[in-house]
Amino acid sequence: MHIDRDGVLGELYPVRHDPVDVRPRQAPEPLFVTHEHHDEDRWLLWCRRAASDDALLDVIAKAYSYNGSLSDDEITGLSAKRHNLQLAPGEEVAVAFSGRLPWECPVTELHGHALGVDLSLTTRLAYESASPVRDLDFLHIAAPPLYAAVLDAFALEGYFVDGSQLIDAYIPDTEARRGTHQIFFLSDRRRPADRFAELELIFHQNMVGAMVYVRRAARATYEWNEKPRARTFPAAHHEVGQYEFGERVRKALAELPIVDA
Known part of the structure; x- marks a missing residue:
């Protein structure tokens, strides 16, 4: 997934289309999550059977703490346009999402060269209010x-x-x-x-x-x-x-x- 910046703030523009097979714990059958780019940013999922209270999308970065240890830091959350998902066998659902990057959001590349900062979009499903399904897409954010x-x-x-x-x-x-x-x-x-x-x-x-x-x-x-x-x-x-x-x-x-x- 790639984020282009218009001036200093960015909008999400997913560019990967290949699905990621994510197998939740305690899930009876496999669930698939991917992202696609259409007129608006969409989060696409299809499965044989699924029930979800919510779709959670967070921009996560790896950051160093005072002692040099590396941990996840939530930069911002994105808003899904649909909640309480109930999917029948074979059903496909596209969920739009939106969000703005904060001023403190790190950049990952300068003039097309990677800077070494690890930034990703983490997608979770609260599968039947139990173990979440998780998908991770690395983000590329150009320096403003x-x-x-x-x-x-x-x-x-x-x-x-x-x-x-x-x-x-x-x-x-x-x-x-x-x-x-x-x-x-x-x-x-x-x-x-x-x-x-x-x-x-x-x-x-x-x-x-x-x-x-x-x-x-x-x-x-x-x-x-x-x-x-x-x-x-x-x-x-x-x-x-x-x-x-x-x-x-x-x-x-x-x-x-x-x-x-």
């Missing part, structure tokens, strides 16, 4: 134009994206609905003696734009307050295509050793 513009400006200064991590924690002294933030690791392949070899960059995004945090990288540290100090600068969505972020990036790079000292 603002992210790409800022990261491209760092690339022009020699710092290229070298992976990403999702952290299960709020950025201190900021407002956010979800307690996660995504770190982009930037590496200077030239490794000059007068610059840090690797940086971390974080976008704290809202409808206006983003506050960009940049600091010396510390991959093995997950607590924000235990990381090196960050330099920040603002970037607005409307500036993309009209303003070059190179000046702000160069200023941040020049001041970073002073902040980090």
Whole structure:
């Protein structure tokens, strides 16, 4: 399944059509779940026999906690348009669903290249109010134009994206609905003696734009307050295509050793 972004928020556009055989515990006969793309996003299921109280669709990400352990973090839930499903033998039902991605939703790719963040849509059926049927589809979310513009400006200064991590924690002294933030690791392949070899960059995004945090990288540290100090600068969505972020990036790079000292 693929999610394209229109500006900074995304809509769901499923692209896989092959069914997934999901066999629930205690289910007398197999149940099949898949996704299809029509005029609206639909969740398609067919089976020999099924009764379900609800269809639950959640966007789930793998995030690191303060001690470095990896766990599931629910980013958002999507709304199914139909409930209390009762399927007769051989019956096929298409259930529409809808939803919006929150500002804190991580991205999984930049310019078509994977970033290493694990994001998926998990579908569950409350099968006869007992053991759920579960289906998992990996999601691909492209970086919004603002992210790409800022990261491209760092690339022009020699710092290229070298992976990403999702952290299960709020950025201190900021407002956010979800307690996660995504770190982009930037590496200077030239490794000059007068610059840090690797940086971390974080976008704290809202409808206006983003506050960009940049600091010396510390991959093995997950607590924000235990990381090196960050330099920040603002970037607005409307500036993309009209303003070059190179000046702000160069200023941040020049001041970073002073902040980090």
